[in-house]
Amino acid sequence: MATSEIRKGDPGIDPATGEFRVVGQGETFKSVTEKISRIVLTPHTPLGWLAIFGIAGGGATVLLVAVTWLFLKGVGIWAITQPVAWGFAIINFVWWIGIGHAGTLISAILLLFKQTWRNSISRFAEAMTIFAVVCAGMFPLIHVGRPWLGYWLFPIPLTMNVWPQFRSPLLWDVFAVSTYATISVVFWYIGMIPDFGTFRDRSQNKVAQYFYGIFSWGWRGSVRHWMRYETASLLLAGLATPLVLSVHTVISFDFAVAVLPGWHTTIFPPYFVAGAIYSGFAMVLTLAIPLRKFYHLENLVTERHIDNMGKVMLATGFIVAYGYGMEAFMAWYSASHWEAFMFWNRAFGPMGWAYWVLIASNLAIPLTTLWVRRLRTSLSYMFFISIVVNTGMWFERFVIVVTSLYRDFLPSSWGTYRATKWDYLTFIGTLGLFTTLFLLFVRFLPMIPMNEIRMILPAAKIKPKAAAGAD
Amino acid sequence: MPAREGTYGLLAEFDTPGDLVRAARQAREDGWRRLDCYTPYPVEEAAEAIGFHRNRVPLVTLIGGLMGLAAMFSMETWISVVAYPLNIAGRPLYSWPAFIIPAYEWTILWSGLSAAFGMLALNGLPQLYHPLFNAPNFRDGATTDKFFLCLEALDPKFDLVEGKRYLEAFSPVSVVEVDY
Numbered sequence: 001m002a003t004s005e006i007r008k009g010d011p012g013i014d015p016a017t018g019e020f021r022v023v024g025q026g027e028t029f030k031s032v033t034e035k036i037s038r039i040v041l042t043p044h045t046p047l048g049w050l051a052i053f054g055i056a057g058g059g060a061t062v063l064l065v066a067v068t069w070l071f072l073k074g075v076g077i078w079a080i081t082q083p084v085a086w087g088f089a090i091i092n093f094v095w096w097i098g099i100g101h102a103g104t105l106i107s108a109i110l111l112l113f114k115q116t117w118r119n120s121i122s123r124f125a126e127a128m129t130i131f132a133v134v135c136a137g138m139f140p141l142i143h144v145g146r147p148w149l150g151y152w153l154f155p156i157p158l159t160m161n162v163w164p165q166f167r168s169p170l171l172w173d174v175f176a177v178s179t180y181a182t183i184s185v186v187f188w189y190i191g192m193i194p195d196f197g198t199f200r201d202r203s204q205n206k207v208a209q210y211f212y213g214i215f216s217w218g219w220r221g222s223v224r225h226w227m228r229y230e231t232a233s234l235l236l237a238g239l240a241t242p243l244v245l246s247v248h249t250v251i252s253f254d255f256a257v258a259v260l261p262g263w264h265t266t267i268f269p270p271y272f273v274a275g276a277i278y279s280g281f282a283m284v285l286t287l288a289i290p291l292r293k294f295y296h297l298e299n300l301v302t303e304r305h306i307d308n309m310g311k312v313m314l315a316t317g318f319i320v321a322y323g324y325g326m327e328a329f330m331a332w333y334s335a336s337h338w339e340a341f342m343f344w345n346r347a348f349g350p351m352g353w354a355y356w357v358l359i360a361s362n363l364a365i366p367l368t369t370l371w372v373r374r375l376r377t378s379l380s381y382m383f384f385i386s387i388v389v390n391t392g393m394w395f396e397r398f399v400i401v402v403t404s405l406y407r408d409f410l411p412s413s414w415g416t417y418r419a420t421k422w423d424y425l426t427f428i429g430t431l432g433l434f435t436t437l438f439l440l441f442v443r444f445l446p447m448i449p450m451n452e453i454r455m456i457l458p459a460a461k462i463k464p465k466a467a468a469g470a471d
Numbered sequence: 472m473p474a475r476e477g478t479y480g481l482l483a484e485f486d487t488p489g490d491l492v493r494a495a496r497q498a499r500e501d502g503w504r505r506l507d508c509y510t511p512y513p514v515e516e517a518a519e520a521i522g523f524h525r526n527r528v529p530l531v532t533l534i535g536g537l538m539g540l541a542a543m544f545s546m547e548t549w550i551s552v553v554a555y556p557l558n559i560a561g562r563p564l565y566s567w568p569a570f571i572i573p574a575y576e577w578t579i580l581w582s583g584l585s586a587a588f589g590m591l592a593l594n595g596l597p598q599l600y601h602p603l604f605n606a607p608n609f610r611d612g613a614t615t616d617k618f619f620l621c622l623e624a625l626d627p628k629f630d631l632v633e634g635k636r637y638l639e640a641f642s643p644v645s646v647v648e649v650d651y
Contacts (some may be wrong), residue, residue, distance in 0.1 A: 029511060029616030155546060163555035166547045167562060167569040175543075175576040183583040190587050198511075198614040217597035220604070221613050224523050225594040226513035231528040232590035236583055243579045250572060454512040454616075462489045462516050 023120070023300055023453060032300065032453045036446060037202050039295055045443065048294060053439045059432015066425040067142060075145050077422045083415045084405045088423040089143035091397040092430060094251060095279070096136035097177065098272070098393065101244055102280020103129025104184060107191075108240035111233070117308055119452040120300045124291070124438075125284050126188040127447070131437040132283070133181045135430040140173070142426075169253035176250040183243055187236045193219050194229075195446035248272045255400065261342035262404030265330060271323030278316040278362075279393035281309050285386035287438065289379050291447070300448055303377045310376035313389065317367045320396075324363070338409060346403045350416070354399050361392030479602035479651050480505075480623040481634045482609060483643040488514050491618035494641040495520035498622065501637075505626035509603070509619040511612075528590050535585025536578045543577035544570055606649045621649070 023032070070077060080087040103125040110118035141147050153174045155164050164171050196216035203209045219225070252268035285306065292301040331343035347355050366385050375381045407414045441447065454460060485491045488510065495508050499521055508517040518524075547570040551557070556564050591597070603609050603621065613619055620643075622634050631648065638646045 033511075033615045155550060161555070163550040165557055165559065166551055166573060167559050167566055172572040172576075175573040179576040179580040182580060186583060186587045190590070194512075194614065201610050201614045213599060214597075217591060218599040218601060219596065219614075220601055220609075221509045221511060222594075223508040223510055223514060223518040223521065224526075225596070226510065227515070227518045227523060228526045228528050228590045228593055230513050230515075231526055232532075232586045235529065235532050235586040239579050239583045239586070243576075243583075246572075246575065246579075451512040460488060460512065460514075462492055462514075 023302070023457060027299060027457060028459060029454050029457065032457070033198060033202070033450050035297070035300070036448050036450050036453075037199060039442070040199065040444060040446065041203050041205075041208065043205070046294075049439060049443060053436065056432050056435035056439060059429055060436045061429075061432070062425050063429025063433050066422055066429050067138075069422065070142055070426070071147065075143065077420060078426075079417055079419045079423055081415070083408055083413055084402055084417040086401050086405065087417060088419055088427055089139045091394065091401050092427055093136050093139035093143075094272075094397045094401075095394050096132045096139070096430065096434075097180075097251065098248065098276030098279045098397075099283045099390075100129040100132035100136065100180075100184070100280065101248060101273070101276035102284050103127070103132070104180075104240050104244040105277050105280065106284070107187060108237040108244065111237040112241060116456045117305055119456055120297075120302075120448055121284060121288060121305055121309075122452070123188075123191065123449045124287060124441070124447045126184065126191070127438065127441045127445070128280075128283060128287060129184050130181070130188060131434050131441075133177070133184060134437065135434050137177055137181060138430070140177075169250065169257045172250045173254060176247045180243060180247045183236070183240055187233075187240060190229075190232065190236065191449055191452075192446060193217060194221065194451040195449060197221065198450055199446065245273055248276045255404075260404055260408065261336070261338040262327075262346065262400065265327065267323055267326045267330075271320065271326075274316045274319035274323065275393060275396060278313060278320055279390055281313045281316070282386040282389035282393070285309055285382050286390065289383045289386070291442070293379075295442075297448070300453065306379065306382050307373065307376045310370050310382060310385075313366065313385075314370040317362065317370070317389075321363050321367060324359070342404060342407075345407050346399060349403065349407065351399075351403050351406070354395050354403065358392050358395040358399055361388045362396060366392075476651060478624045478631060479605075479649045480621045480629075481631070481638055481646055482603065482606050482649050483620045483622075483638040483641065483646045484608055484612065485618040485620070485641075485643050488517070488618055490641065490643070491620055492516045492520050494620050494638075494643070497641070498620065498637075503622055503626055503628060505623040505629070507621050507623070509609070509613045509621065511614055511616060511618075514618070517618075527593060528586060531589030531593070532582045532586040535589070536582030539577040539579075539581025540574055542581070544574040547573060602649055602651045606647050608645060608647065609649075617644075 078087055078089070080089070106118050106125040107122045107129075111122070141150050144150065152158075152162070153164065153171070164174075193216055196212045197219035199212040200209055200216050203212060249269040249272065252272035255263040256265060256268040258264060288301055288309075289306070292298055328343060331339045334340075346352070365388050369375050369381075370385070402417045406417055483494065485494065491508055491510070492514065495506070495517055498506055506521055508514070508521060510517060548565060548567075551566070551570075552564045559566075562569075603613075608617070609619060611617070620638070620641075622629060622638065628634075635646055635648075
């Protein structure tokens with residue numbers, strides 16, 4: 001946060017400390033605890049929640065139908081064939097896992113950088129990560145054609161004596177994604193343990209007390225426990241940081257290791273990671289803006305949060321722009337006929353429209369307007385931008401997967417790609433599954449980390465011994 | 472759980488973390504050793520005050536990580552060289568650069584699991600019953616907005632009447648006796 005932004009009398013600045021206020025004025029330990037735990041512990045489920053849950057559940061049912069039909073008929077119901085053997089499944093896989101990356105960035109990397117504003121949004125960003133990874137992880141599995149043999153991916157001693165091939169990026173992916181899913185769940189759960197303790201103590205309902213009591217592992221807030229807990233959280237953050245960077249890097253290896261124009265480039269790892277964070281922050285905004293309104297959390301997820309997320313998107317958006325620029329540059333600079341043709345075909349071929357959708361929604365619209373503070377703090381505009389960027393990032397993966405494959409070296413093997421209704425239904429279904437899981441999370445789990453919010457309240461500041469008499 | 476009778480300790484309740492830290496620091500200076508603080512969020516100063524400076528979570532994490540690294544790298548080598556040698560585009564069977572990536576992931580996986588579960592184990596959790604939960608004000612406040620100092624009966628200095636008077640000198644909100 002630049003110092004030039006500080007103005008006298010800014011309500012966003014705490015006059016006592018001169019620091020930026022992350023949480024709204026007048027909040028106390030008790031008020032934040034009540035505000036957050038009330039959402040979960042109330043016996044009344046809001047009607048709005050039920051309505052959206054109904055729609056999302058319908059979406060998840062679509063997924064169930066689509067996947068059942070897929071298992072009965074095989075991957076032929078999708079549009080994948082030669083030459084485009086990787087269709088929607090891989091696009092969606094990369095898109096979803098990219099979305100997950102912002103959650104880890106917020107919970108781990110911003111923790112290491114001591115960005116306390118992250119505390120309000122870290123928990124639901126982590127939840128978003130996990131549910132996005134759930135959606136992502138499903139795609140490679142259902143794409144293999146015979147998902148009941150999915151355990152062949154793992155090095156398990158089987159009677160047939162066949163072992164995986166460790167030189168393949170596809171196998172690296174298995175370890176990267178499974179590690180990512182496990183560590184994300186553990187980090188998320190460990191973060192919730194003290195909050196489960198709060199729920200256990202505040203709940204009036206025997207069943208809730210019983211379950212939250214078990215989930216809290218009997219947490220009682222001893223400072224010795226807290227110190228080990230803090231150490232473990234920092235270590236997990238330190239471990240999740242290289243992990244999150246490695247996951248999308250390994251995914252980009254799936255492409256970059258193949259000798260195909262449009263895939264075989266060294267820019268892919270950083271460009272994939274930046275794109276992942278870009279789309280992930282967009283998804284955090286898509287979720288945070290309606291949530292804070294619906295649950296009246298304006299004092300906890302403040303305009304400053306929205307503003308900061310806009311800034312992160314601006315920065316990562318420019319890294320993505322550099323990636324696009326480098327691809328175009330290398331198409332010319334490599335002097336490779338195939339690279340040049342691939343790029344021409346990508347931008348001006350029969351599927352060129354997809355390329356321009358991506359340029360418009362990832363670069364033209366956000367990167368010109370996110371500079372303006374007034375727009376960054378406008379909720380409706382940020383919500384709009386978040387949808388635009390998520391669409392744009394989906395098209396980025398579409399362009400990478402499809403337009404690199406459908407016209408390769410030999411014109412006689414050129415083809416095209418037209419997604420079937422099952423492709424669309426599977427994708428819509430994962431959106432439904434994601435929303436369903438997220439709604440369940442909001443209803444039953446602490447969506448804002450209460451213990452971390454208490455830590456950043458002004459009341460948590462311990463005054464030195466000399467000033468002891470004053471308070 | 473061993474059958475215990477009688478008093479677990481004396482529990483003083485404070486409204487602010489500053490009061491708790493001052494009381495804890497004084498108690499430690501006055502020779503109390505079996506004492507603990509309970510707070511709704513991590514208060515580093517309170518841990519320092521009762522003389523808890525270092526913990527073994529980093530060591531557990533390091534050991535876990537090294538085990539993960541060794542496990543994956545040796546498994547990859549054994550599978551690719553001994554158990555199931557495959558000629559992949561003429562690359563050597565022991566193609567260690569390719570093995571780094573899964574080994575790297577497992578280093579993180581094992582150290583992360585060790586950090587999380589090692590922390591819980593060192594904390595003695597899960598422990599669903601604890602005598603402190605018998606104190607009514609503990610349940611109301613310890614995970615919300617109150618700060619507690621507990622002098623445990625196992626401390627050689629412990630005496631019910633003296634201890635109570637000692638704690639009251641810090642002007643806490645209340646001092647209660649906690650039974651097993």
